[in-house]
Amino acid sequence: xxxxxxxxxxxxxxxxxxxxxxxxxxxxxxxxxxxxxxxxxxxxxxxxxxxxxxxxxxxxxxxxxxxxxxxxxxxxxxxxxxxxxxxxxxxxxxxxxxxxxxxxxxxxxxxxxxxxxxxxxxxxxxxxxxxxxxxxxxxxxxxxxxxxxxxxxxxxxxxxxxxxxxxxxxxxxxxxxxxxxxxxxxxxxxxxxxxxxxxxxxxxxxxxxxxxxxxxxxxxxxxxxxxxxxxxxxxxxxxxxxxxxxxxxxxxxxxxxxxxxxxxxxxxxxxxxxxxxxxxxxxxxxxxxxxxxxxxxxxxxxxxxxxxxxxxxxxxxxxxxxxxxxxxxxxxxxxxxxxxxxxxxxxxxxxxxxxxxxxxxxxxxxxxxxxxxxxxxxxxxxxxxxxxxxxx
Amino acid sequence: xxxxxxxxxxxxxxxxxxxxxxxxxxxxxxxxxxxxxxxxxxxxxxxxxxxxxxxxxxxxxxxxxxxxxxxxxxxxxxxxxxxxxxxxxxxxxxxxxxxxxxxxxxxxxxxxxxxxxxxxxxxxxxxxxxxxxxxxxxxxxxxxxxxxxxxxxxxxxxxxxxxxxxxxxxxxxxxxxxxxxxxxxxxxxxxxxxxxxxxxxxxxxxxxxxxxxxxxxxxxxxxxxxxxxxxxxxxxxxxxxxxxxxxxxxxxxxxxxxxxxxxxxxxxxxxxxxxxxxxxxxxxxxxxxxxxxxxxxxxxxxxxxxxxxxxxxxxxxxxxxxxxxxxxxxxxxxxxxxxxxxxxxxxxxxxxxxxxxxxxxxxxxxxxxxxxxxxxxxxxxxxxxx
Numbered sequence: 001x002x003x004x005x006x007x008x009x010x011x012x013x014x015x016x017x018x019x020x021x022x023x024x025x026x027x028x029x030x031x032x033x034x035x036x037x038x039x040x041x042x043x044x045x046x047x048x049x050x051x052x053x054x055x056x057x058x059x060x061x062x063x064x065x066x067x068x069x070x071x072x073x074x075x076x077x078x079x080x081x082x083x084x085x086x087x088x089x090x091x092x093x094x095x096x097x098x099x100x101x102x103x104x105x106x107x108x109x110x111x112x113x114x115x116x117x118x119x120x121x122x123x124x125x126x127x128x129x130x131x132x133x134x135x136x137x138x139x140x141x142x143x144x145x146x147x148x149x150x151x152x153x154x155x156x157x158x159x160x161x162x163x164x165x166x167x168x169x170x171x172x173x174x175x176x177x178x179x180x181x182x183x184x185x186x187x188x189x190x191x192x193x194x195x196x197x198x199x200x201x202x203x204x205x206x207x208x209x210x211x212x213x214x215x216x217x218x219x220x221x222x223x224x225x226x227x228x229x230x231x232x233x234x235x236x237x238x239x240x241x242x243x244x245x246x247x248x249x250x251x252x253x254x255x256x257x258x259x260x261x262x263x264x265x266x267x268x269x270x271x272x273x274x275x276x277x278x279x280x281x282x283x284x285x286x287x288x289x290x291x292x293x294x295x296x297x298x299x300x301x302x303x304x305x306x307x308x309x310x311x312x313x314x315x316x317x318x319x320x321x322x323x324x325x326x327x328x329x330x331x332x333x334x335x336x337x338x339x340x341x342x343x344x345x346x347x348x349x350x351x352x353x354x355x356x357x358x359x360x361x362x363x364x365x366x367x368x369x370x371x372x373x374x375x376x377x378x379x380x381x382x383x384x385x386x387x388x389x390x391x392x
Numbered sequence: 393x394x395x396x397x398x399x400x401x402x403x404x405x406x407x408x409x410x411x412x413x414x415x416x417x418x419x420x421x422x423x424x425x426x427x428x429x430x431x432x433x434x435x436x437x438x439x440x441x442x443x444x445x446x447x448x449x450x451x452x453x454x455x456x457x458x459x460x461x462x463x464x465x466x467x468x469x470x471x472x473x474x475x476x477x478x479x480x481x482x483x484x485x486x487x488x489x490x491x492x493x494x495x496x497x498x499x500x501x502x503x504x505x506x507x508x509x510x511x512x513x514x515x516x517x518x519x520x521x522x523x524x525x526x527x528x529x530x531x532x533x534x535x536x537x538x539x540x541x542x543x544x545x546x547x548x549x550x551x552x553x554x555x556x557x558x559x560x561x562x563x564x565x566x567x568x569x570x571x572x573x574x575x576x577x578x579x580x581x582x583x584x585x586x587x588x589x590x591x592x593x594x595x596x597x598x599x600x601x602x603x604x605x606x607x608x609x610x611x612x613x614x615x616x617x618x619x620x621x622x623x624x625x626x627x628x629x630x631x632x633x634x635x636x637x638x639x640x641x642x643x644x645x646x647x648x649x650x651x652x653x654x655x656x657x658x659x660x661x662x663x664x665x666x667x668x669x670x671x672x673x674x675x676x677x678x679x680x681x682x683x684x685x686x687x688x689x690x691x692x693x694x695x696x697x698x699x700x701x702x703x704x705x706x707x708x709x710x711x712x713x714x715x716x717x718x719x720x721x722x723x724x725x726x727x728x729x730x731x732x733x734x735x736x737x738x739x740x741x742x743x744x745x746x747x748x749x750x751x752x753x754x755x756x757x758x759x760x761x762x763x764x765x766x767x768x769x770x771x772x773x774x775x776x777x778x
Contacts, residue, residue: 021671025664032664036657066557071455072482072549074594106453108632118632119645120453174452175628205456206628237555265423265657272419272661276668279412283675344455 004300008308011291012284013315019287022280023316029276030320030368031327033269034361038328038353040262041360044255046352047339051251054188055243059133060226062213065237069250070104071344076209079236083213086233088225090218092132099215100129103198105205106345107173109162111338119338121158122193122345123173125201125210133214134186142167142182147197150204153182157191157348161338165194174204189247192338192348214243250341270368277372281313285380292380293388302381309377310370317369318362325358399703405676413672414712420665421716421747422723424658428743429724431654444610445504446617447639448603451630455480457599458629465623466603471616473608476500477600479585482549485535492531492580493545495588498524504606507574514539514565522587525561528578532566539563545581550592559591604636662754670758673705677762684766685774698767705759706752713751717744 016023055061062083067073075083084099092098103125108118128147131137145151154165165171171178171194178196185191202208217223227240241249285292292305333353341347393401403410448466450456457479466475476497483493498519502508510526518524525545527537537543544560551557561583569575589597607616617633624631634642677684684697721739728738 021674025667025671028667029664032660036660039656066548068548106455108451108453118642172451172630174450174456175626175630205452264426268419268423268426269661272416272423272665275412275415275419276664279409279416279668279672282408282412 001301001304004304005307005311008295008300008304009311012288012308012312015288015291016312019284022283025280026277026313026316026369026372027320027323029273030317030365031324033266033273033368034321034324034365035327036269036324037262037266037364038325038357038361039332039351040258040265041357042328042332042351042353043337044258044262045354045357046349047254047258047347048248048251049352050191050347050349051189051247051341052244054186054190054247055245057242057244058217058222059243060215060217060223060240061243061246062215062226062230062238062240063211065239067239070102070211071106073211074209075101075211075213075238079238080210080213082233082236083230083238084215086215086226087229088218088222088227090216090222092129092216097215098129098132099213100127100133101198101210101213102126102130103201103205103207103209104211105201105207107171107194109158109171110164112161112163119162120340120345121162123152123201124190124193124195125198126195127198130195130214133216134190136188137184137186137190139182140185142180144182145196146181148200149197150176150178150200151181151196152178153184153195154180155191155193155195155348156183156185157336157338158194159183160336161192161346161348176204189250189341189347192341192346254339254341266364270364273368274371277313277317277368278375281309281373281376282379284312285309285376288380289383289388292383293385296385297389306377306381309380310373313373313377314366314369317365317372321362321365324365325353325361328361329353329358395700396703399700399707402676402680402700403704403707405679409672409675410708413669413708414715416665416668417709417712418716418719420661421713421751422719423661424750425717425720425739425743425747426724427654427658428746429720429739431651432740432743443613443635443637444607445636446605446607446613446620446633447636448605448620448631448633449601449639451621451632454601457601458603458631460598460600462603462624462629466605466620469605469616469619469623471607471609471612471619472605474500474503474606476504476604476606477585478582478602478604479588479600480549481583481588482547483581484546484548490548491545493547493583494580495583495585497585498526498582501582501604504604507570508567508578509570510565510567514567517564518582518584521562521564522584523560523562524564524587525581525583526565526567527563527581529566529568529575530578531581532563534579537563537566539566550588550594552591553593555593605633662750666754666757669705669708669754670761673701673708673758673762676704677701677766681769681774684769685771688769688771689775694767697769698763701763701766702755702759705763706755709751709755709758713747713754717747 063070063073064075080101084097084101089097089099105123105125106120107123109121111119131144139153140156142153145153152171158165165180167180167183169180171180184195198210215226217226223240223242230236230238230240295305296302332351335351336348337351338346338348448458450458460477463475463477466472478494478496478501481493481495483491485491498515502515514526518526525543531537541563542560543563544558546558548557552559567578569578585600605616605620607613613635617635620633621631687697688694717739724739
């Protein structure tokens with residue numbers, strides 16, 4: 001039975017060039033569906049992985065209670081200092097608690113692709129401990145900023161998406177000039193930020209205190225100790241969140257929106273592709289009525305005929321799916337874009353076409369191919385032999 | 393048998409094929425309608441605000457506050473008719489539903505936004521009552537607020553002096569929009585800036601996010617913007633002034649080039665659709681070569697045979713396209729209702745008109761080659777061929 005099915009499939013496949021237009025429809029249709037699906041989800045995956053890789057589980061961000069994002073949080077100087085003394089925070093090399101008060105401010109830079117409208121960007125004022133707390137952050141060009149001076153270091157992502165912040169350039173903020181003295185790379189969301197000395201940021205932007213405190217945890221129970229210590233402190237109303245949890249939480253909104261969009265678009269496109277596939281397979285079967293009837297007449301079974309039609313549909317769908325994944329990969333993988341993060345500032349990320357994504361796209365293609373092939377296959381297997389032999 | 397009857401009859405020659413092609417067309421235009429309305433909402437939604445207002449924010453970013461004392465200087469700028477200011481409150485309703493709430497100077501805001509319609513008595517109540525709040529019709533309807541109620545709203549940024557983030561305001565008025573477009577913008581609530589300034593813990597005293605300038609002459613937008621920015625250049629409060637329309641667009645641009653994404657998706661969809669329908673039309677004509685030859689023998693001109701084929705393509709695309717757009721409109725309205733007006737997916741006249749244009753273009757694209765082929769048929773060869 002299997003040999004019968006394979007034999008018929010062989011005939012079908014060899015006859016594809018005879019009706020190449022219909023076959024092309026299936027291939028192109030499925031390529032379109034898989035390409036769009038893969039591209040949209042590559043955006044979500046890229047954004048998510050940039051934010052997920054930011055932050056560690058042994059570091060904690062402390063913000064004002066109920067803030068949820070650094071933008072909404074504000075801690076005064078006393079609170080910042082109090083937090084740093086909390087139990088559960090590891091001591092640094094100098095014996096003092098390894099914690100950095102950080103101030104988040106929004107500034108505007110001009111994007112590379114849209115010169116008319118500026119886009120929001122995060123300026124982070126940090127203390128020297130900030131670098132010890134982020135070992136993955138390395139200065140790759142120039143040098144770090146000097147405390148007390150209006151100097152900036154910019155993340156790699158900023159250079160990819162914005163103009164006017166290259167090494168040596170002067171950026172104007174709050175009526176004063178800031179020099180870019182270095183470029184850093186940390187492989188996560190911080191690549192979309194500009195960093196400077198927190199005290200200079202405080203005086204220039206007229207603010208006191210900080211937006212948050214980043215601290216290193218001491219031992220596996222450090223988090224619990226810190227949380228309970230902070231909760232017990234009557235002078236403080238703060239929330240403590242593991243650094244990694246904070247950043248992965250930031251992807252929620254984007255993931256939801258893109259997921260919804262990708263779902264709706266793919267569903268409608270898939271339906272369209274199913275109809276197109278059905279159309280083509282019906283045409284393919286109709287064109288071969290006499291051949292199929294002849295095969296049946298000489299003894300080939302109905303089931304092998306059905307299987308052969310389904311295999312043809314599946315193969316075309318698979319080719320289309322692979323083509324679509326390839327198009328998405330070639331056109332979009334590694335493409336750098338940026339969008340509004342939860343802090344109202346730009347997060348720069350790359351499209352990421354992962355093997356899982358390709359796998360999911362191919363599964364969709366196979367499912368569409370099966371649905372598109374089933375009904376025509378049944379019709380082909382069931383057609384009455386004698387009348388079909390007489391067909392024109 | 394009329395000419396149009398002939399066209400329709402030909403369409404349904406191979407019923408399954410026509411229906412499946414029709415369904416593909418419907419799907420494509422369903423997607424087209426939904427995506428274009430999303431695109432339209434994001435990008436063109438700013439058009440109707442007109443050019444009579446300018447938004448002034450701190451050059452650094454709109455989250456950096458400006459001193460309210462700038463009002464005097466702004467009023468003195470030639471071309472400025474009236475100055476209002478507003479501050480983002482970070483409003484939250486009940487647990488965690490974000491609300492658009494701004495603190496404003498009531499009478500100034502009324503003067504700068506004549507498109508908001510509310511009885512003068514309610515504006516006066518807003519101005520006189522410290523803890524007053526006014527809400528847009530959309531917002532009030534959504535949460536069933538009534539004038540006279542005390543509405544509890546928290547802020548996710550500003551605590552009161554006692555440290556609590558929970559605030560409460562007296563609803564003294566509900567405003568409407570003056571026309572359809574403005575009615576869609578009645579989803580914002582306003583509170584009194586004096587009260588907010590005095591009662592919040594942050595000591596943001598006398599500061600605000602935005603100034604809104606009403607121009608005395610709408611054509612002077614560019615000139616006045618430049619004047620305002622020049623006035624504050626090199627001061628610690630450097631400004632960025634732009635028309636309200638550009639401000640709104642700037643926001644959307646930050647989310648990303650939605651228009652580009654939509655265009656790419658639709659490109660992929662329509663490319664495929666072109667192939668699908670084109671294939672159907674080509675097959676249909678190929679099968680009917682002898683019949684077309686007979687028509688020509690009977691006396692139908694080459695031009696009319698071309699017309700028949702084109703009409704067939706048009707009928708297919710028109711029927712499928714209109715159904716698809718209709719489906720998109722219904723679906724869009726359902727989504728809009730279901731999400732509590734969060735996604736404004738209404739397909740308006742603009743989307744429909746480009747939809748119809750796309751239908752016509754598509755019909756010509758898929759029908760032209762087969763139609764030309766039909767026109768060029770030589771009777772003798774065609775009849776002999778089969």
